[in-house]
Amino acid sequence: MTNDRAYVASLIRQVLISRVCVREAILNFPRDTDDKSIHAAYHALVHYEADEDLRGRDELYREEQDDYLEMISQVLERGEDLPENIINNYDKYYACANILHEENAKGFFKSFFRFLNIRRD
Numbered sequence: 001m002t003n004d005r006a007y008v009a010s011l012i013r014q015v016l017i018s019r020v021c022v023r024e025a026i027l028n029f030p031r032d033t034d035d036k037s038i039h040a041a042y043h044a045l046v047h048y049e050a051d052e053d054l055r056g057r058d059e060l061y062r063e064e065q066d067d068y069l070e071m072i073s074q075v076l077e078r079g080e081d082l083p084e085n086i087i088n089n090y091d092k093y094y095a096c097a098n099i100l101h102e103e104n105a106k107g108f109f110k111s112f113f114r115f116l117n118i119r120r121d
Helices: 002-016 022-027 036-050 052-057 059-077 084-091 105-115
Strands: none
Touching (some): 002 036, 002 059, 022 036, 036 059, 052 059
16 A cells, blocks of 8 residues: 555656646556545545646645645655545545556446446445
């Protein structure tokens, strides 16, 4: 799990320095993870992308959002859990992150059940 967190931290930093786009980063997230901190990081990146227009108009907002993502990457890089308030903020709006599943039969069925909105734990 710690290796996955360090990897996600690296992806976030690559987005922040414009080395990779958000889409590429989220497509490279660890697959089939149940790590709530990684799910929260995923949602933070999706919001980063969605706020692109606002980021262009509001320099202060852009700086705060960049700092927020940098903080997330630092916590993950240390292998620590993100603070509960961050995880809970995303959990109350999203049942799960749309992180890709493994490319095998198990992953196919997980994706299929998610598409049908059936939770299978």
